[in-house]
Amino acid sequence: MSLEFDSKIHKTLADARLQQAIYTATGRFKDARLKVVAQDVLPEYQELRAQANALKKHTIDHLDHYLEQFQSQVEAHGGKVVFCQDAAAVADFVLTLAKERGARLIVKSKSMTTEEIDLNERLEHHGLEAVETDFGEYILQLARERPYHIVAPALHKTRYDVAEIFEQRLHIANETVIEKQAAIARAALREKFLAADIGISGANFLVADSGAVVIVENEGNARLATSAPRTHIAIAGIEKLIPRAQDLATFLKLLARSATGQPLSVYTSFLSGPRREGEIDGPDEFYVVLLDNGRTRLLENPARRQSLYCIRCGACLNACPVYRKIGGHSFPWVYSGPIGAILTPQFMGAAHEPGLPFASSLCGACAEVCPVKIDIPKVLLELRADAPHNRWESLAFRVFAWLMRHPRAYELAGRVAASLVSSEGVRWIRSAPGLLNFGPIRAWLAERDLPPPPAHTFRELWRRR
Amino acid sequence: MTSRETILQRVRAGLGRSAGQTVPDPPAVRIQVAEVDKETKIASLLARVEALAGRAVRAATPAEACEIVREVLGKRSAVASNAPYLEECGVTGLPGVRCGITDREELRKACAAADVGITSADYALADTGTLVMLSSPHEARLISLLPPTHVAVIPASRILSGLDELFTILPEPAAVTSSMVLITGPSRTADIEQILVRGVHGPGEITIVVVG
Amino acid sequence: MARRVSLFVTCIVDQLFPQIGMAMAEVLERLGFAVAFPQAQTCCGQPAFNSGYRQEARQVARHFLEVFENCESIVVPSGSCTSMVVHHYAELFADEPRTRSRAVSLAARVHEFSSFLTEVAGVEDVGARFEDVVTFHDGCHALRELGIRSAPRRLLANVRGLELRELEPREECCGFGGTFSVKFGELSGAMARGKAEAIIQTGAKTVVSLDPSCLMQIQGALSRAGLSIRTLHLAEVLASR
Known part of the structure; x- marks a missing residue:
């Protein structure tokens, strides 16, 4: 574990207000989800999960086919598909297009994929204005922070934080009423929507048989960003494909329920190409950027491929006892929570934060709520097996494995260890003698008491019977 | 090699597939259309929309629907879509209602200035309280999006039981439109402290008039 | 035989x-x-x-x-x-x-x-008596990997004198997680304290579980907090009469 990871965790745990905010917000999402997937409300829930898993597995296992089908369908409807290997390629594409169109202002709707490639920073660096239009994302862009949660990016912000950000960045003093803050954002962003040359969105699904981009949202900013400007660019990871429009009957029933507990989000847009003959509005140009950025690296291992099934609902974050303590910003990259713990090392390499796959009690709450049934604990275990091992720990586990194969040595070692701890036999131990107070024992005792070693082991008691 | 080729090649290498290799059929589509009678569908739609803090009203006749829209509008300005059904109901003739716009810029300006956007809808989904809008010469996107209030007038015959029936009737939406939007209640956000705010970008008020 | x-x-x-x-x-x-x-x-x-x-x-x-x-x-x-x-x-x-x-x-x-x-012996009443108010902690692997929810509760329901009060939240991890408990000691400790608070809320005097490692984590936190609530394995409750 890096010192940075450790200190971020420590900071979050020590912040009582933040602890309360994370716990309450994730708790509400958790409860809302439970209500709408309950047996009497959605009896087919488990069947839907199984179907979603089977569809995602099939699509990812034959991804090349679906990428090609998707591209030909987008083109058949007058759109264009752009394949990009990494962040720089996406920025290049957008910059070149913006230059050709004489565009200066870009409106963006919430997209984890563009967060992943720091698109805004790259565009701003070249003199373009890229404005986040989701209310939470807008606030975070003003505050120059990254999303705290996949679904609720500003989960950690209070109305007072927003008031401060508005004062500093927009010079609007003392506005602490959330409705009014939203109205301020609406007014400011309305102007941007109407003036923007390009709208950039993400995609919740790419539909292969339709060449369509599906976007799910509650505010209407994604609809605005994809309807008002003359050019719409959707940026999505290659794993977002599903085979058929009809499969949305499965995925749409799961996504919003898992994310926020809504049966459907307020707006679901199914966009296939630029506006057609006779349509009064809508974009003249429609581009879909298909991003690799490390995803193809995951395909080799069939057990880990399932990491790409994720539909970014955020349910695993809300269910995770670790996320609910350490929050989103403790995680080393844009994806947080259990899904972040498996995506980050696979996209960025294990060295990015070696401790990450170990920051889990393997409780399995994430897998239980995952709408596409990703076995996150299993992938975590695989990543742990791959992780570079510390020398002392390796030695310790070699000794452990040897002892466990040699019952007599194991018994003796246990008795020797027990004899080192002075024990009155009943009270739990609050501190260890200096010699023993190191490593795991020290880490345990920093937080909890240790059981006193018993006078006799079980096998001793058994022999005496 | 282009980026496209590189990525496709990496995908195939990872999956152990070769170019053009056949693909088994995907898992069968999972669609189960519930048989729901008309009255139950109407009742469900009205209840769901109300539960989402929208307003849903039933009109016996087109003329009655027109009166309801007149009341909703009050003195407010409105832009109506070119849906023939609105004209049938007489909604386009109400005072303060602009209609018949076919130019994009004109429509943008009208929608940005109007208090109310009036549309019909291609379908509605009873079990979620959803409007289904397909973009066409009759229905522009911005009318249901830019004005702070959205009023939709639909014949009861267009109410479907839910998503499964929609994708049965419309298995390939892309064949008929460049944009299909499902609208389920008023625009909302709960980004700050989970406090629900309506109308953050899209309409904060929505009224659905079911005719018949 | x-x-x-x-x-x-x-x-x-x-x-x-x-x-x-x-x-x-x-x-x-x-x-x-x-x-x-x-x-x-x-x-x-x-x-x-x-x-x-x-x-x-x-x-x-x-x-x-x-x-x-x-x-x-x-x-x-x-x-x-x-x-x-x-x-x-x-x-x-x-x-x-x-x-x-x-x-x-x-x-x-x-x-x-x-x-x-x-499931195997087909027994739900082992004839135990245990006069106490207890709460039950579901170990995560028993719960989610083995799907054990009702078995311990059915057994506890047949213990004479025992009152079971469920935890709220009911199915949350205690934070043990093997080496996680020492690699991320502070975090694991915070999770254990969350569990301890939920236990206190029930008013139970005894915490029962199927997993000795969860019990070690929970007892460690309760003991550190100076609380007199004890932890017992289900077997210990069922053995008493």
Whole structure:
């Protein structure tokens, strides 16, 4: 574990207000989800999960086919598909297009994929204005922070934080009423929507048989960003494909329920190409950027491929006892929570934060709520097996494995260890003698008491019977 | 090699597939259309929309629907879509209602200035309280999006039981439109402290008039 | 003839909580089982497996296979260790078909204690008496990997004098997680304190669970907080009369 990871965790745990905010917000999402997937409300829930898993597995296992089908369908409807290997390629594409169109202002709707490639920073660096239009994302862009949660990016912000950000960045003093803050954002962003040359969105699904981009949202900013400007660019990871429009009957029933507990989000847009003959509005140009950025690296291992099934609902974050303590910003990259713990090392390499796959009690709450049934604990275990091992720990586990194969040595070692701890036999131990107070024992005792070693082991008691 | 080729090649290498290799059929589509009678569908739609803090009203006749829209509008300005059904109901003739716009810029300006956007809808989904809008010469996107209030007038015959029936009737939406939007209640956000705010970008008020 | 069961008491019970193993043996014998304790047993290998040391985990797992291979039914006072054998051995020996099939055949005979009583022995009332208000902590592996929800509750419901009060939230991790508890000590400790608070809210005097490691974590936190609430394994409750 890096010192940075450790200190971020420590900071979050020590912040009582933040602890309360994370716990309450994730708790509400958790409860809302439970209500709408309950047996009497959605009896087919488990069947839907199984179907979603089977569809995602099939699509990812034959991804090349679906990428090609998707591209030909987008083109058949007058759109264009752009394949990009990494962040720089996406920025290049957008910059070149913006230059050709004489565009200066870009409106963006919430997209984890563009967060992943720091698109805004790259565009701003070249003199373009890229404005986040989701209310939470807008606030975070003003505050120059990254999303705290996949679904609720500003989960950690209070109305007072927003008031401060508005004062500093927009010079609007003392506005602490959330409705009014939203109205301020609406007014400011309305102007941007109407003036923007390009709208950039993400995609919740790419539909292969339709060449369509599906976007799910509650505010209407994604609809605005994809309807008002003359050019719409959707940026999505290659794993977002599903085979058929009809499969949305499965995925749409799961996504919003898992994310926020809504049966459907307020707006679901199914966009296939630029506006057609006779349509009064809508974009003249429609581009879909298909991003690799490390995803193809995951395909080799069939057990880990399932990491790409994720539909970014955020349910695993809300269910995770670790996320609910350490929050989103403790995680080393844009994806947080259990899904972040498996995506980050696979996209960025294990060295990015070696401790990450170990920051889990393997409780399995994430897998239980995952709408596409990703076995996150299993992938975590695989990543742990791959992780570079510390020398002392390796030695310790070699000794452990040897002892466990040699019952007599194991018994003796246990008795020797027990004899080192002075024990009155009943009270739990609050501190260890200096010699023993190191490593795991020290880490345990920093937080909890240790059981006193018993006078006799079980096998001793058994022999005496 | 282009980026496209590189990525496709990496995908195939990872999956152990070769170019053009056949693909088994995907898992069968999972669609189960519930048989729901008309009255139950109407009742469900009205209840769901109300539960989402929208307003849903039933009109016996087109003329009655027109009166309801007149009341909703009050003195407010409105832009109506070119849906023939609105004209049938007489909604386009109400005072303060602009209609018949076919130019994009004109429509943008009208929608940005109007208090109310009036549309019909291609379908509605009873079990979620959803409007289904397909973009066409009759229905522009911005009318249901830019004005702070959205009023939709639909014949009861267009109410479907839910998503499964929609994708049965419309298995390939892309064949008929460049944009299909499902609208389920008023625009909302709960980004700050989970406090629900309506109308953050899209309409904060929505009224659905079911005719018949 | 009495049916024979073999105990796998787990290393943590052997070394730290022998009374749990003795209680389990007592309950099983009371129900008429002939109880055996294979002396060569040690550990299931989970600590190595969960820490990413697959080679070492395989070595320990092989030893486990050798010790228990000829046993008819194996009963374990831990959901987590049971799950290690039942779910992860097959995966561990994915590349050794013969060992794998031995592991799979053994897995069918390894049972967590409470589900052994209700599902195999068909017993829900062991004739225990325990005058106390208790709460029950679901160990995550028993709950989510083995699907054990009702077995311990049905058993507790038949204990005379016992009042069960459920935790809220009911299914949250205690934060133990093996080496996680020391690699991320502060975080694990915070999770344990959350659990302790939920326990206090119930007003229970005793916390019962199926997993000695969860109990160690929870008791460690309760004891550090100076609380007099005690933790007991289900076997200890069922053994008392």
